[in-house]
Amino acid sequence: MFSRTKSPGERRRVYLSFMPAAPLVEWESLKRCSFDLDDGPFLGGPHFAANENNEYVIVSGDYPSALSELVEVLYRLNLVRSGYDMNANPDSLTDAAIKKMPDDRVRDFISQIVRADRLNEGTLQRFVNNMILLQLVRAAYDHEVFNAKHWPKALATLDEQHVAKGVVVRSRTNKIEGRTTGGRQKCPSTSCSGWLLGVLWETGQQMHICSEGWHFEPSTDEIHVIGGGDISARYISPKPWGRPPSPKSLWPSKVELNTKTGWKILPKS
């Protein structure tokens, strides 16, 4: 009785129990796409245009790679469902309404928009341009990744004002590395419920970057900037967002960097 073979599901559970933490990479891609689309140009919908024979034909709307990736990730995360409230009307949703919306309702609206595009091409582009789909996607991310205080559930805090020093931080383009300096405080922007995290970049620039523009990945124990400026993670207008990285000639030497908070190599205890 004890020697029966395990079903694939059971084997998987046993394997997963040894994993450090559930990866959130799909959620990271989802929110990253929302910022990439936010930065991108206004998306044209399907329209009539003349072809080489001078016949008017319907031309598909703009479909940048960030949009196709967004839709693929939405399906992979089961955020596009078959059973949803078909009467949900996303047209006049406001940012404030989306922020207060329960998760189930957010998923209804996302399902509604993505599925409506199959019957009425151009729906997706319209809901990217008016930001409603992007805000719904960020709300779904918040519900999955953040706790009630809007802090990443997977990122341990030491106390209200502190997190571990020395956590690896990567810039949005993944070209510049930083380390956490241990400080944490509420974001002072009135419209923002995020948290500022102290980072010392290898460029020598010390800053506090808001959790709205970065993601903590528990499977690699790294923080990635996903929105706004490359190292500032600042996405609220006006552009240019926050401080850009300084030129390489101004960066501190590795020896000097390694004497600073976050970069200092601590003796193993």
Ligand SMILES: [Zn+2]
């Ligand atoms: Zn903020």
